[in-house]
Amino acid sequence: MTYAAQRDAHVPHATIDAPKDYLHITHTVKSWLLSTDHKRIGILYLISITGFFFIGAVAAGLLRLSLVVPDGSIFTNDTYNKLFTIHGVVMVWFFLIPSIPATFGNFLLPIMIGAKDLAFPRLNTTSWYVFMTGALFAMLSVLFGGIDTGWTFYAPLSTAFSNTYVSLALVGVIIVGFSSILTGLNFIVTVHTMRAPGMTWFRMPIFVWTMYAVSMIFLLATPVITMALILLVMERTFKIGVFDPALGGDPVLFEHLFWFYSHPAVYIMVLPGMGVISEIVPAFARKRLFGYKFVAYASIGLATITFFVWGHHMFVNGQSDYASVTFSFLSFAVAVPSAVKVYNWTATIHKGTLVLDTPMLYAMGYIGLFVIGGLTGLFLATLAIDEHVHDTYFVVAHFHYIMVGGTVLAFLGGLHYWWPKFTGRMYNEAWGRVSAVLMFIGFNVTFFPQFILGYLGMPRRYHVYPAEFQLMNIMSSAGATILAFAYVFPFVYLLYSLWFGKKAPDNPWDAKGLEWMTTSPPPLHNFIKPPVVDFEAYDYEAKVPEA
Amino acid sequence: MNGIGHALDIWPAAASASAVEADHLILSFTVLTLFLTVPIFIAFTWFAIVYRKGVKADRRHSETRSSAIEMTWMIGPFILTLFFFAWGAQLFMHHKTLPAGGLQIDAIGRQWMWKFQHPGGQSEINDLHVPVGENVVMHMISQDVIHAFYLPALRIQMDVLPDRYTNLWFKADKVGSYHLFCSEYCGTDHSVMGGTITVMEPAAYQQWLAASGSDMSLASAGEALFGSYGCSGCHQGQSTVRAPSLAGLYGKPVPMEDGRTVVADDSYIRDKILNPNDNLIAGYKQVMPSFKGVIAEDDLLRLVAYIKSTGVKTTGSLQ
Numbered sequence: 001m002t003y004a005a006q007r008d009a010h011v012p013h014a015t016i017d018a019p020k021d022y023l024h025i026t027h028t029v030k031s032w033l034l035s036t037d038h039k040r041i042g043i044l045y046l047i048s049i050t051g052f053f054f055i056g057a058v059a060a061g062l063l064r065l066s067l068v069v070p071d072g073s074i075f076t077n078d079t080y081n082k083l084f085t086i087h088g089v090v091m092v093w094f095f096l097i098p099s100i101p102a103t104f105g106n107f108l109l110p111i112m113i114g115a116k117d118l119a120f121p122r123l124n125t126t127s128w129y130v131f132m133t134g135a136l137f138a139m140l141s142v143l144f145g146g147i148d149t150g151w152t153f154y155a156p157l158s159t160a161f162s163n164t165y166v167s168l169a170l171v172g173v174i175i176v177g178f179s180s181i182l183t184g185l186n187f188i189v190t191v192h193t194m195r196a197p198g199m200t201w202f203r204m205p206i207f208v209w210t211m212y213a214v215s216m217i218f219l220l221a222t223p224v225i226t227m228a229l230i231l232l233v234m235e236r237t238f239k240i241g242v243f244d245p246a247l248g249g250d251p252v253l254f255e256h257l258f259w260f261y262s263h264p265a266v267y268i269m270v271l272p273g274m275g276v277i278s279e280i281v282p283a284f285a286r287k288r289l290f291g292y293k294f295v296a297y298a299s300i301g302l303a304t305i306t307f308f309v310w311g312h313h314m315f316v317n318g319q320s321d322y323a324s325v326t327f328s329f330l331s332f333a334v335a336v337p338s339a340v341k342v343y344n345w346t347a348t349i350h351k352g353t354l355v356l357d358t359p360m361l362y363a364m365g366y367i368g369l370f371v372i373g374g375l376t377g378l379f380l381a382t383l384a385i386d387e388h389v390h391d392t393y394f395v396v397a398h399f400h401y402i403m404v405g406g407t408v409l410a411f412l413g414g415l416h417y418w419w420p421k422f423t424g425r426m427y428n429e430a431w432g433r434v435s436a437v438l439m440f441i442g443f444n445v446t447f448f449p450q451f452i453l454g455y456l457g458m459p460r461r462y463h464v465y466p467a468e469f470q471l472m473n474i475m476s477s478a479g480a481t482i483l484a485f486a487y488v489f490p491f492v493y494l495l496y497s498l499w500f501g502k503k504a505p506d507n508p509w510d511a512k513g514l515e516w517m518t519t520s521p522p523p524l525h526n527f528i529k530p531p532v533v534d535f536e537a538y539d540y541e542a543k544v545p546e547a
Numbered sequence: 548m549n550g551i552g553h554a555l556d557i558w559p560a561a562a563s564a565s566a567v568e569a570d571h572l573i574l575s576f577t578v579l580t581l582f583l584t585v586p587i588f589i590a591f592t593w594f595a596i597v598y599r600k601g602v603k604a605d606r607r608h609s610e611t612r613s614s615a616i617e618m619t620w621m622i623g624p625f626i627l628t629l630f631f632f633a634w635g636a637q638l639f640m641h642h643k644t645l646p647a648g649g650l651q652i653d654a655i656g657r658q659w660m661w662k663f664q665h666p667g668g669q670s671e672i673n674d675l676h677v678p679v680g681e682n683v684v685m686h687m688i689s690q691d692v693i694h695a696f697y698l699p700a701l702r703i704q705m706d707v708l709p710d711r712y713t714n715l716w717f718k719a720d721k722v723g724s725y726h727l728f729c730s731e732y733c734g735t736d737h738s739v740m741g742g743t744i745t746v747m748e749p750a751a752y753q754q755w756l757a758a759s760g761s762d763m764s765l766a767s768a769g770e771a772l773f774g775s776y777g778c779s780g781c782h783q784g785q786s787t788v789r790a791p792s793l794a795g796l797y798g799k800p801v802p803m804e805d806g807r808t809v810v811a812d813d814s815y816i817r818d819k820i821l822n823p824n825d826n827l828i829a830g831y832k833q834v835m836p837s838f839k840g841v842i843a844e845d846d847l848l849r850l851v852a853y854i855k856s857t858g859v860k861t862t863g864s865l866q
Contacts, residue, residue, distance in 0.1 A: 077738065156693075246710075316704055317706040318706055328636060329636075346594070382631055388702035391732075392730065455558070456556060457726060460732075463737075463738045
């Protein structure tokens, strides 16, 4: 008899002395703020990053508002520059990077491998406090008047020329890096040491594999940006010459250090999205993930190769031409395997039994947008194309297809998929579907015109632009309005469900995986009875055992 | 002709053969990517419809061993795309190989304007005039932060760095006016740091040069500066200080004290003026003062132009 069957047979829905779930075990604010429960910390992260998301989104809305007119008459140039810097800094470091790992990863990774918590629960609490401390610094820099360097902080603009609150924001980002490192460390140790009996490496869900891969990047890449940003602060404060040529430094050195982290950081955003989609697609196709082992290896492979392509951000900055050719080649080598994951998901739904519920709609949207993002990335990796579209709206469109079309859609898909597990409530399915479709439409209307704008030659970070670009900009801004509704709807109906939603069953999607074998929401230590794993991941096609 | 564009354009004007080639590159690459993805999108949508729950369909399938399929759909597209990697790299290297004897125009970027200097000494701000059908080499440096010189109609851009010369060349083949942008974010007025590049018939360009008037060429201006900054006191004629003559220096290898040999190009000469204590030359005592903060980038370019010009007239050697 399988574990699942045992559980179903012997622990029928919350009858026998079921312990209180993690949400109801205590109710005080203190019990949340000092919690070492990975689930509560995941929820703390979820609340925090949602707040930061809306700050970043308001900045984006103001940017799109400003760009409706070509003459930059709505804001001053400085205000515009501060808005896109806030948008970038907040979205990258305070939303995208922690988004899936720190929320779903925290909540689900121990459950998915049958552990009762992460390996270092107090370190986990600490990492949230470190994150919030970093965020505090960054938010203070915004409150004091903002920064205008762009999220890329290129020297010597950031060290010698900007007279905004750059150091304060930098300190914030430096601190946030430590929370990534702590989370990564915690995940790696947990996966190595806390797997339940029977949970072999190749029985782990792909989501866990991607969390493991992301943790590698957290540990290996984050220290580099930390050091680079510390040097920036030192140069700004003490005039040591590292990056500013007037002090004997080299500004291209900063670009190398910055992208050595920030390119792998793209995979910090991409891999978890792939992990989420790899959970949703099999669940809503009732079929085992096609090429499970291959996808698992590919996650680790991508996390490795991503360290060798940073130079493709620097094709026109004066680096050696031969370095550029090499980086171009390596970028092709990493982009193609990423993009063909889509073939795996397509093969998964072939001959499946599809249910097109909200999470699946998000997943389908993700697949479409991610492919466009990935392939336009190949265009950018092509040297002679990059020479034209580098630093134009083409790049803006490309990375929004990856980060919003990819990561944010996966995040929303995952949020809907696991919402019943997180909260014990069901959301309104009709509203969910409407929002998913609206999101897909709004996203494309916003960002597709930007590919055209970029190829036409509109540089990014332009507040004032030539009049002939206005039409595309208006389209883009109109799309952003649709997108705003697609963000606000889920916020409202998900919150509403917390109080008025139907109570969620333990396994509303009839999905496989350990998280669906415990109660919704799970008890303090995740399982009423420690699980023993005797089934493969995505066991959708197994014969139903006789109970 | 006005190449600036109209509101309904979805494709930019192309003003050089290599811009047209870049267009062919991206269009044919787009065709390949459509070939690789459209079937997937169709298949995905089709499967989502025909295998919907509740729809009768043949769902029998065997547990396929997937390695062969996986390798095929990973390596196949990879090899197909490599053709575009190679094409892009080849065109890029073509852009990176400076033509011999092109018309060199100096560009100095600063917050938030461009200054261009033509060899005859004519200078202009933000707008640039160039002759059609001629190789034009932009020789660029920034006075403050990183900028980038971007000509969408020619499909090329290059970062303009402080303290280091970078180059970009093009051969425009369509007369007209096109946008000239700064594409690397450089602070407050980044978005208005630009103007127009006007590609003109050679005769019109000559007329423009004449009308824009200039007392002297860059090299002659450099010669005057060579005197006024006191360079000639040591580096020329019967000086009492033992300093190398610079006549004919440009492009020659210079032996260093530590045994290396450095070719005296623009960067080397600029660097020697600003940081004489670096790269000590074999056989000379280092007595030269630094001119860092004393000579501005446009004058440095003039001095380099002068030293370059001395090589054309005389064949003096360093020693």
